[in-house]
Amino acid sequence: MAMAACTSVRALQLKLNNLSPFVPVNGKIFPNGLVRTGCRRHSMFLKAVPVVQNGVLSFNGTEALVGVPDNVVITPGSDSSAFLGAISTQSSSRHVFKLGVIEDARLLSLFRFKIWWMIPRVGNSGRDIPVETQMLLLEAREEPTSEEPNQDAKYVLFLPILDGEFRSSLQGNSADELEVCVETGDSTIIASASPKAVFVNFGDNPFELIKESMKILQKYSGTFALRETKQANAWNARLVWLVHLGCLLPRRQSSRNQRRPEKSFSHSLSEGGTPARFLIIDDGWQDTTNEFQKVGEPFIEGTQFGARLMSIKENSKFRKTANDDSSNTPHSLKDFVSDIKSTFGLKYVYAWHALMGYWGGLHPDAPGTKKYNPKLKFPLQSPGNLAHQRDIAMDSMEEYGVGTIDPDRLFEFYDDLHRYLASQEVDGVKVDVQNLPETVATGSGGRVSLTRHFQQSLEKSISNNFQDNGIICCMAQNTDSVYNSKTSSITRASDDYYPKNPTTQTLHIAAVAYNSLFFGEIVVPDWDMFYSLHDAAEFHAVARAVGGCGIYVRLVLPDGSVMRAKYPGRPSRDCLFNDPVTDGKSLMKIWNLNKLTGVLAVFNCQGAGTWPGLENSVQTNSLELAGKISPADIEYLSEISPNPGMENLQSFPSNQVYHQEIQFAPIGLINMYNSGGAVHAVEAIDDSLFPGIRIQGRGEGVFGAYSSSEPKHCSVNTTEAQFHFNSEHHFLTVDIPTGTNSWEIAAHY
Structure with a gap:
């Protein structure tokens, strides 16, 4: 049904x-x-051997690329897949190779519009493919301009992957040529060829095509695991409550006058009728210092990202000192966590930290961090990232530097931090800023190897110290991280939820749905928190209900569990190559399955905002849209x-x-x-x-x-x-x- x-x-x-x-x-x-x-x-994929002949990449006569250059090489994969790469006459740490021309084919690109996050873009030719594209889906059929779904349509999937020390991404140019950019992130790591930079596959079902392609890649690389094989986080079937302690308890606030932090949300938890069982302690609990913020001086936006970690323990808001006689100050983080668990019936409490400890990394000279041998580095972004939207956090890190952990001490740092948190009755962590290693990889083996080392050290520590695979990943949307994710099972799937910005509400919904096409095969996409008291609250709530993610309020049952759908919520087939945000006419349809029923959510996302990079696009601000729904909108019935x-x-x-x-x-x-x-x-x-x-x-x-x-x-x-x-x-x-x-x-x- x-x-x-x-x-x-x-x-x-x-x-x-x-x-x-x-x-x-x-x-x-x-x-x-x-x-x-x-x-x-449904068919899994078609037996259509890919070949390059007379400058054309084709699958059983269906053309994918024309004008393929002579330096492009193809390596057979499965019956319908292959690896594409290219050879240069020069060795370099970064190459941009032309692969061939794409014209008159509806396409969907998932690309990084800033260093941390991806969004979708649709188009009809190579020039519509943005820099830093991490997944490209083409539709091959006789009438590429038709907007109606075609039962006989065929699809070509391009996945830029990790090839040795090179990380790949796709982009188009003004000549409608598809290009692959391969880079090591370290000027001393060079090569003249990347023969397996892009995985390409062909099929008649886009969802099966992506799923089966990820299975092939997983077997080929062995560096990541599929979502369906990972240990599920036990909390994901519970109601989530996010508490930002940096907001509840300003650092300079006197402990004599502050309320115990848990009192600030007791009404919402116990009296609001939503029995949350899982709580995240967000940024604000750690022991940090910020030399770029001076007491008494005006606050300068961005300086907060220059703060560095002083120790792995909690700050003074949670640690009663000998001179503090206030009953409002917890004796320790353990005192605080134990209290809120017993008072509000919480089953899981997680704590936030950044991949490098904190935004600005570890303080190089602090007694509590010296053992990890941190060194101050200034991040260097790829030209692909610089071609898109700047990010204030990264801009600040580039200005103030990051105290990077010695790779040889990386596991020791995570193990010490997580063992301490576990001793304080914390059940897991949300780890932010995970794309950072790609920018500090010079002298450390390059971006692919360094990211893999971070991932392996982090996941090993999680396994050693927390039960139930206790980690949520965030700001981890580069393929360096994705294709090295072996056990982490939940990852944020979009840019932040911005409650005060009315133009991003619809973009958030559409971005997560499209990104889930890619991420949903490797992780459970996390849709981020949202305000339940907000003009767009129901809009976001319904999206999360069909999203198969961590749920917040309207799906919670009396025991605190939630009715989560089985899979990541994804766009229906007839939405794949439409723009539900800016074309002024397309609906956003997201489908999922329950144990015995299908579920389809339909949204009008038009007219509220525009995608980053398309600010000058023309859109029809119609208050009303017409469309159709059908059982065929729900896959895998x-x-x-x-x-x-x-x-x-x-x-x-x-x-x-x-x-x-x-x-x-x-x-x-x-x-x-x-x-x-x-x-x-x-x-x-x-x-x-x-x-x-x-x-x-x-x-x-x-x-x-x-x-x-x-x-x-x-x-x-x-x-x-x-x-x-x-x-x-x-x-x-x-x-x-x-x-x-x-x-x-x-x-x-």
Whole structure:
């Protein structure tokens, strides 16, 4: 069964294209109680051997690139994939090679628009491909300008990868040529060739194409692991609460006058009706110093990123001194964490830190950090990064320098820090600023090797000191990090959520959805926090409900768990090559699956803002959009079939009762955004005296379902229950008592 949630600060109109939210009245009923309808049949990839002949890269006659230069080399991969690279006459630490021309093909680029973050861009030729593109998807078909999805469309995927010490990225030029940039990040590490700079694959299903390509790359490289094989973070099924202690407790505030920090959010946690079980202590708990911020002088934006870590322990806001007789000051970080866990029933508490300890790294001369032999380095960005939007954090690091940890002491630093946090009852960490090694790699083996060393040291320490794979990664959207992620299972998937900027609300939703096409195969994409009291709050909440990420409020159940969808939420197939933010006409549709239902969310993201780099683009500020939704918008519906091998499935189950056909389709808890996430099982009650339908699930509230006939009576956990039946819409609702965690509903006919 497909379920749709429509949301916008504007308006939209939907044409229901062969879709009813309920079972079709005349659907063919199969013995197993399933109703088949027309959904896509998926193939993994096509056996189309890629070749370069007469200057054309093609797959069984389908052209991907024309005008391929003679210095381009191709190495066969699987039946439909290959590696592309090129050879130069000169050795260098950075090359830009032309690969061929792209014209009249709809394309989607995922590229870094600033050093930390990616966004999407669509186009029709090579010149539309931005610098620092990390994934490129082309559509090959007869009418590339048509906006309607084509069942016979073929797709070509380009993934710039890590080739030895070279890291690759794609870009286009004004001649519509696709180029690959390969660089080591260290002027002393040079070569004249990069034969396997780009992985290319071909298929008829874009989602399977990306998935299978990542599987091939994982086997080829062995440097990263797929999301489905990683240990899941236990907290990801819990409600999340983020607390920025730097805001709650200013460093210069007198401990005699401050309130204990947990009192600042006690009302929200315990009295607000949202039983959070997971809390992140954000930036503000560490022992730092900042020589660029002088007491009494005006604050200069950016100087905060010059602060450096003095020790691995907490600062004085959490450490009572001999002269402090205030009852508001915790004795230690452990005192604080233990208190909030016991007071508010928290199960997990994480703490924030940067990859290099803090934004400005470690203080080179502090007694608490000297053992890690930090050296002051000034980051140097790639020309590709400099071609896009500047970032104040990186600009500040370039000006003030970063106290970089000696690579030989890296694991020791992480192990000391994490062992100490674990001793303070902290359960894991959120690690920020993870792209930094690419900028300080000179003299340290180059960006690929240095990033890999950071990743391996960090993940080893996490494994040694925390249970449940206790890490969230952030600012880690370069392929150096992605293709070295072996155990880290959750990563922020977009730039920050900016509550005070109305022009970025829609961009945030679209960026995460498109980025999840790439990141979702390796990690669970994290959509970032959002304000629940905000003009766009529901807009963000619905997106996270379909996003399959950590959830915040409207999916939380009485026990603090959440109804998380199964996979990363991604754009529907007909959205892949449209711009749902600035073209003035396209809807943003995001799909996912639950155990027994599909879920589709539809957004009007037009007119609020423009993508970075496209500020001068023309957009239609229409208040109203029209579009259509269909079961075909939801991929992999066959996965939720009780019978393996059934490729065509929309809704279930149905049953014949009293010699007449009773059709039934569960919706779920209708007061929750992801209603179908509450339903775990549905089956027919095979009883000649009391036949009916049995539904198992969890959570309290109102359960809703389609029923072609009115039941005679209903029960919840064997207790007779009140129900309401709308005969006009065949809509059945059953009240589930407050405090119920799991239930079994029986509807008897």
